[in-house]
Amino acid sequence: MKISELSRTSGVSLPTVKYYLREGLLPPGRPTGRNQAEYGDAHLRRLRLIRALLDVGNLSVAGVRQVLQAVDDAELPGHHLLGTAHEAIAGVPRADRGTPGWQAARAEAGRIVAGRGWRVHERAPALDQLADAIAALRELGQEDMLAMVDDYAEATERLARQEVALVLARGDRAAMVEGLVTGTVLGEAVLTALRRLAQEHTSAGLAGPG
């Protein structure tokens, strides 16, 4: 299909498609003339993945590029791809990393993970994010919220086993790789949306009608 049809079918505006081409997020089409190129279903699929990562996953353009390079690297083990996806969704680090309060929170994050017997890379971005949240809760005097940590860990461990099994059941590497990325990013969006709805329901039940 021509670029105009790619834009129409995907619902992504022509200037935006051209921007993704310039930024290297979308691979170039097969040249068919001086200023013309032919695009295929792989482009359409890639365009949808880009939109999902940007709009639902709230990744930056740089983060999307990082994830797509990992997706396209056939040599990269799936496990490393997961790390890349985690880095891309890690966001901007807090300015206070390195203060004694943050270091204490980081040590606490390490102990939580070790206590569960989880084997994770000592520089996993999620360890720093966990420390960010713990440091913020302590600063705000809301340590009582940390009573939830064990329940969160137990729930996520059980869910992770199912999530990873679901992705591995796909067999085909390309489908697995995309599943790792979308399972991480879109699965998180599904989980957090449901958490907010469950909280609203529970809080409404306790608050009574109205």
Next chain:
Amino acid sequence: MKISELSRTSGVSLPTVKYYLREGLLPPGRPTGRNQAEYGDAHLRRLRLIRALLDVGNLSVAGVRQVLQAVDDAELPGHHLLGTAHEAIAGVPRADRGTPGWQAARAEAGRIVAGRGWRVHERAPALDQLADAIAALRELGQEDMLAMVDDYAEATERLARQEVALVLARGDRAAMVEGLVTGTVLGEAVLTALRRLAQEHTSAGLAGPG
């Protein structure tokens, strides 16, 4: 304390503190002279809440203002405050809301919630976010991921009961109100960080050593 001490104690730079004052996120201090004002522990506490919402919760400045106005509104029922917190963390809506594909996903989100017997506002922002994620998964041909929805819903429902009970146990309204906001925003940060770590651990176990 003077504004310079407020800055030092909080670790927030002086220009940033002044910016929050101008933006109305931080209430003005008690005037003690022509260009001087006195700040108290409430300012320090508020400054920490602002940083937590911005840095860990990734809220926008407008989102923080919205949440703080709700926190400061003594007339607002706690349940409505939760809705405000959810709106502030909802982020930018996807451009495709309103397309037939998205409408179908939105209807599906409604059925999931109704199927659990959850009572939520029909315009709850989290319903749209759930629809965003469902629409993206369907577009990408990754509907198999939606097999997790029931497990996510069950886990979040169980956790929400504990979270809300924890906040209500505080007794004091101001502490409850802050707990609702931080429980929503920082609790989500803790949960998603643990989910990523659990995934890394599980995927490492299946991938074998290395």
